Amino acid sequence: MEIWNPHFECMDRKGISRVQSERLRETVERVYFNVPYYRNKMQEAGLGPESIQTIDDIVKLPFTTKQDLRDNYPFGLFAVPMSEIVRVHASSGTTGKPTVVGYTRNDISTWSEVMARTLTSAGANKNDFIQVAYGYGLFTGGLGLHYGGEKIGASVIPISGGNTVRQIQLMHDFGSTVLACTPSYALFLSEAIQESGIKREDLKLRVGVFGAEPWTENMRREIEDKLRIKAIDIYGLSEVIGPGVASECMIQEGLHINEDHFFPEIIDPKTLKVLPSGSTGELVFTTITKVGLPLIRYRTRDLTRLTYDTCKCGRTMVRMDKCLGRSDDMLIIRGINLFPSQVESVLLEMNEIKPHYLLIVDRVNNLDTLELKVEVDEAFFQDKISQLESLRQKLQNNLESSLGLGIKVTLVEPKIIERSEGKSQRVIDKRKY
Amino acid sequence: MIIHQLSVFLENKSGRLTEVLEVLGEENIRITALSVADTTEFGILRLIVSDPERARELLKLQNFTVNLTDVISVMAPSEAKHYAKILKILSDIDISVEYTYAFSVGDKSIIILRCSDTENAIKALKSHEMELLKASDLYKI
Numbered sequence: 378m379e380i381w382n383p384h385f386e387c388m389d390r391k392g393i394s395r396v397q398s399e400r401l402r403e404t405v406e407r408v409y410f411n412v413p414y415y416r417n418k419m420q421e422a423g424l425g426p427e428s429i430q431t432i433d434d435i436v437k438l439p440f441t442t443k444q445d446l447r448d449n450y451p452f453g454l455f456a457v458p459m460s461e462i463v464r465v466h467a468s469s470g471t472t473g474k475p476t477v478v479g480y481t482r483n484d485i486s487t488w489s490e491v492m493a494r495t496l497t498s499a500g501a502n503k504n505d506f507i508q509v510a511y512g513y514g515l516f517t518g519g520l521g522l523h524y525g526g527e528k529i530g531a532s533v534i535p536i537s538g539g540n541t542v543r544q545i546q547l548m549h550d551f552g553s554t555v556l557a558c559t560p561s562y563a564l565f566l567s568e569a570i571q572e573s574g575i576k577r578e579d580l581k582l583r584v585g586v587f588g589a590e591p592w593t594e595n596m597r598r599e600i601e602d603k604l605r606i607k608a609i610d611i612y613g614l615s616e617v618i619g620p621g622v623a624s625e626c627m628i629q630e631g632l633h634i635n636e637d638h639f640f641p642e643i644i645d646p647k648t649l650k651v652l653p654s655g656s657t658g659e660l661v662f663t664t665i666t667k668v669g670l671p672l673i674r675y676r677t678r679d680l681t682r683l684t685y686d687t688c689k690c691g692r693t694m695v696r697m698d699k700c701l702g703r704s705d706d707m708l709i710i711r712g713i714n715l716f717p718s719q720v721e722s723v724l725l726e727m728n729e730i731k732p733h734y735l736l737i738v739d740r741v742n743n744l745d746t747l748e749l750k751v752e753v754d755e756a757f758f759q760d761k762i763s764q765l766e767s768l769r770q771k772l773q774n775n776l777e778s779s780l781g782l783g784i785k786v787t788l789v790e791p792k793i794i795e796r797s798e799g800k801s802q803r804v805i806d807k808r809k810y
Numbered sequence: 811m812i813i814h815q816l817s818v819f820l821e822n823k824s825g826r827l828t829e830v831l832e833v834l835g836e837e838n839i840r841i842t843a844l845s846v847a848d849t850t851e852f853g854i855l856r857l858i859v860s861d862p863e864r865a866r867e868l869l870k871l872q873n874f875t876v877n878l879t880d881v882i883s884v885m886a887p888s889e890a891k892h893y894a895k896i897l898k899i900l901s902d903i904d905i906s907v908e909y910t911y912a913f914s915v916g917d918k919s920i921i922i923l924r925c926s927d928t929e930n931a932i933k934a935l936k937s938h939e940m941e942l943l944k945a946s947d948l949y950k951i
């Protein structure tokens with residue numbers, strides 16, 4: 378198993394800390410003198426650049442949120458004159474203004490470096506054909522993979538997203554060995570390949586690097602089975618740099634964070650306190666090498682857990698768990714954390730049920746209650762009560778065993794639950810605190 | 811001899827049965843027989859109607875979960891022993907009756923049966939000279 382940059386990726390923990398401390402000091406100095414927003418915030422907290430000496434001092438610094446980026450739209454948090462910016466990306470916001478990010482030439486080179494590590498950890502090298510089916514454009518996915526692919530010397534096919542017929546044709550004719558796209562597109566593509574009549578033996582596909590949206594272990598198994606490849610999870614967000622923030626190695630036991638560039642912390646989203654090592658909480662990043670748009674303690678809203686021991690692959694870079702969900706979505710039911718995505722993955726395993734559902738949380742006699750409304754699939758509906766009853770029971774048992782929570786399941790008529798392309802309301806919390 | 815019965819999934823909330831009947835009523839679909847099987851949470855409405863295919867399409871357009879189920883219909887004198895005999899004929903050849911309902915017209919009963927093996931149930935009942943009704947007979951009642 379190749380490692381792109383063993384000097385950093387396998388550095389001992391003490392060394393990593395030293396590098397992080399030094400880079401944090403430089404970053405804090407840069408934002409203090411170049412970004413009025415950060416200077417004001419630091420002054421309000423009674424901090425100057427000299428207040429930050431080691432990485433442990435990071436907890437003194439204020440957090441940055443997506444709202445702060447919006448409030449300073451478009452370039453207010455940039456730390457260099459626009460003449461130094463060589464690239465701008467933007468992510469479309471579901472509400473209001475997009476989030477704009479800028480890169481200096483040096484930032485682009487950092488991005489290529491972390492993407493080279495990502496692709497190498499997925500087992501790719503200069504002999505590979507990488508089919509980049511992420512969108513190119515304002516979205517960071519396409520170009521991020523592109524630069525990483527070129528950096529490791531692979532042959533990059535910048536096909537971008539969509540046009541499934543051509544994707545399959547080029548995959549076949551060029552002999553693509555690595556596929557990069559979102560996991561949902563990978564699943565879609567796998568079905569399209571089956572329908573196209575092209576034999577799997579005639580494809581050279583070996584591995585997929587998938588990210589940009591949360592996906593479950595079930596989905597991974599499905600992609601791996603259908604495409605007969607290894608499916609590697611990659612993580613990133615444009616505010617931090619784009620893809621390349623973290624990625625799985627071939628061991629697939631968590632995603633290595635490139636922590637010599639992006640320093641991670643886990644906080645309690647309610648109290649904002651840093652949680653002890655090993656706890657699950659909200660992931661926060663400080664970029665410690667970025668020049669164009671450095672971010673201090675940026676709240677990702679993603680929930681995960683960090684593991685600091687050395688991985689079987691040899692890398693010492695801290696690993697994060699596959700993201701469980703967004704902190705905004707987490708429910709606490711009778712003291713147990715629950716994400717709607719966990720319910721969804723149970724539903725996806727059952728063909729008889731459509732993955733359209735509504736979770737209703739309530740409190741009766743001081744006890745949290747949970748009800749799940751799901752639609753019966755017409756293809757499965759036959760007119761026997763016993764059949765519907767056993768389906769309901771089966772779902773209830775599956776949920777209980779995989780979530781550790783009793784849930785009352787109610788079968789409902791179709792189209793009761795609202796559909797939408799983006800985020801539909803999946804949870805109604807009637808509890809009054 | 812096979813009758814296409816309409817089965818509709820219903821949540822147990824007031825007004826849904828009325829809606830089904832209104833949808834069918836507006837298109838002048840006639841209902842010969844109706845039965846509801848339910849639990850505390852949901853129910854299945856079973857209907858014998860004059861134009862099952864069209865009724866199904868109409869209800870689907872209104873977002874109901876609908877299926878057509880094969881049932882058979884036997885006409886027999888209303889005395890209980892005749893009903894018992896029908897069930898006995900079927901159980902003797904290991905055909906199970908998943909559900910049944912009946913209604914009477916004059917001194918006759920019309921019995922609807924959902925069997926585990928519709929084809930063989932028809933054969934067996936015929937061989938015992940039971941009076942099986944065709945869909946067209948039923949819709950005229």
Ligand SMILES: [Zn+2]
Nearest residue numbers: 626628688690
């Ligand atoms: Zn590893």
